[in-house]
Amino acid sequence: MSKRTALIMTATAVVLMALPLFAGAQEAAGGAWTADSLAKLGGAIGAGIAVIGGGLGIGRIGGSAVEAIARQPEAGGAVQTAMIITAAMIEGAALFGVIVGLLAVI
Numbered sequence: 001m002s003k004r005t006a007l008i009m010t011a012t013a014v015v016l017m018a019l020p021l022f023a024g025a026q027e028a029a030g031g032a033w034t035a036d037s038l039a040k041l042g043g044a045i046g047a048g049i050a051v052i053g054g055g056l057g058i059g060r061i062g063g064s065a066v067e068a069i070a071r072q073p074e075a076g077g078a079v080q081t082a083m084i085i086t087a088a089m090i091e092g093a094a095l096f097g098v099i100v101g102l103l104a105v106i
Helices: 003-028 035-071 073-105
Strands: none
Touching: 003 035, 035 073
């Protein structure tokens, strides 16, 4: 799969995840495109991007850690510790992004 196809699929997934959150704001506005409904759409899309980014980051860390342990099995403990700490930091940042995005929707 090319990078462009992956980008298009990711953008489509983000928009599809944001639509259920946006539908309530759109109905409350009477179906009109208001600044409030667009702000809520932006928050919902931001929350979706935060989830996707966090998942990609943690997946990349896991893959790199497995490769590092395969190359140097004796350093497995140190690599695993660094991997867990880094994954926790990424998860915290992704959770913060989701909370900020969902607060914009409320």
